[in-house]
Amino acid sequence: MRNQGPEMEIVHLLRAVTVELGLHSARFANHNGMHPTDVRALIELMDASRADGEMTAGRLGAALGLNSAGTTSLLDRLERAGYVRRVRGRQDRRIVVVEVDERAVELGWSFFGPLIGKAVEFLQGCDEREREAIRGFLEGVREAAAGSE
Amino acid sequence: MRNQGPEMEIVHLLRAVTVELGLHSARFANHNGMHPTDVRALIELMDASRADGEMTAGRLGAALGLNSAGTTSLLDRLERAGYVRRVRGRQDRRIVVVEVDERAVELGWSFFGPLIGKAVEFLQGCDEREREAIRGFLEGVREAAAGSE
DNA sequence: CCGTATTATCTCGCCGAGCGAGATATTCGA
DNA sequence: TCGAATATCTCGCTCGGCGAGATAATACGG
Numbered sequence: 001m002r003n004q005g006p007e008m009e010i011v012h013l014l015r016a017v018t019v020e021l022g023l024h025s026a027r028f029a030n031h032n033g034m035h036p037t038d039v040r041a042l043i044e045l046m047d048a049s050r051a052d053g054e055m056t057a058g059r060l061g062a063a064l065g066l067n068s069a070g071t072t073s074l075l076d077r078l079e080r081a082g083y084v085r086r087v088r089g090r091q092d093r094r095i096v097v098v099e100v101d102e103r104a105v106e107l108g109w110s111f112f113g114p115l116i117g118k119a120v121e122f123l124q125g126c127d128e129r130e131r132e133a134i135r136g137f138l139e140g141v142r143e144a145a146a147g148s149e
Numbered sequence: 150m151r152n153q154g155p156e157m158e159i160v161h162l163l164r165a166v167t168v169e170l171g172l173h174s175a176r177f178a179n180h181n182g183m184h185p186t187d188v189r190a191l192i193e194l195m196d197a198s199r200a201d202g203e204m205t206a207g208r209l210g211a212a213l214g215l216n217s218a219g220t221t222s223l224l225d226r227l228e229r230a231g232y233v234r235r236v237r238g239r240q241d242r243r244i245v246v247v248e249v250d251e252r253a254v255e256l257g258w259s260f261f262g263p264l265i266g267k268a269v270e271f272l273q274g275c276d277e278r279e280r281e282a283i284r285g286f287l288e289g290v291r292e293a294a295a296g297s298e
Numbered sequence: 299c300c301g302t303a304t305t306a307t308c309t310c311g312c313c314g315a316g317c318g319a320g321a322t323a324t325t326c327g328a
Numbered sequence: 329t330c331g332a333a334t335a336t337c338t339c340g341c342t343c344g345g346c347g348a349g350a351t352a353a354t355a356c357g358g
Binding site: 005006007008009010011012013014015016017018019020021022023024026043047065114115116118119120122123124126129130131133134135136137138139140141142144145146 | 156278285
């Protein structure tokens with residue numbers, strides 16, 4: 001094997017975390033009769049409402065790597081289940097603004113909330129320098145993964 | 150929103166990292182005419198050969214959340230593409246041991262190696278206490294995600 | 299203003315990953 | 329030795345997602 005220093009242990013740990021988070025999402029999907037893509041879509045939508053504001057059908061599909069046909073059927077599923085609403089844009093009536101139903105937000109928090117709570121708890125037990133190390137590591141990995149487009 | 154302390158920023162960053170790593174895997178899959186599940190399978194297989202030793206068809210399917218039919222067709226795809234070989238178990242001839250071809254290992258390193266390299270580089274710039282904070286955070290998140298079975 | 303290019307989404311037909319049910323081959327236990 | 333248990337495979341099917349193209353609304357040059 002190429003490298004077996006103490007650094008590789010953390011790299012493998014990060015991979016294990018992503019696998020475990022993926023399985024956690026899959027369990028959430030199963031419990032609610034959803035597909036992995038639907039969960040990813042809800043997370044993307046909730047994140048957008050926290051940061052960017054509105055999310056359109058096209059932007060959502062792009063974020064998930066779906067084409068327009070796939071995006072339409074995704075929104076059909078989510079809307080049929082009552083998790084989102086389609087709202088035509090006011091100034092530009094071609095676009096479809098996707099609004100997340102409050103029920104879906106509550107459902108998401110009930111499943112991911114405890115996990116987030118544990119992470120926050122751990123971080124509160126850290127001092128500023130330790131938190132900065134964690135932030136720097138995550139930021140670095142994100143940039144490295146995003147950079148090799 | 151429920152919580153907007155500095156801790157939540159790191160939680161969102163972790164989510165962003167998992168999304169970005171997922172997209173990175175998807176790009177790898179596209180470049181090689183594979184599906185996301187195939188990439189996950191190769192990672193699982195390479196990880197098993199690093200730690201546990203042999204990987205059987207059944208254990209692989211379980212790790213990926215596939216049933217036996219799906220596992221068979223996954224192995225058919227991977228074998229057809231030359232990434233793995235099926236080898237019947239010696240003492241128990243019911244089981245199928247899955248061996249990863251060296252070509253697949255090289256392919257994986259060519260794509261994920263640079264990413265791993267950047268992470269290792271960052272970690273080497275940390276002192277022991279910072280590394281311990283990162284390890285503790287990841288370990289905690291993994292356990293929290295795995296614990297809520 | 300009008301016609302055309304562009305943009306955002308939807309419809310249709312199809313492919314194939316993954317599932318359930320059950321077949322097959324091998325091993326284990328009474 | 330024979331039935332139960334185990335590991336994998338086969339068959340038929342469902343449905344998520346794709347490509348191609350239709351539809352509707354906007355932007356823009358003349």
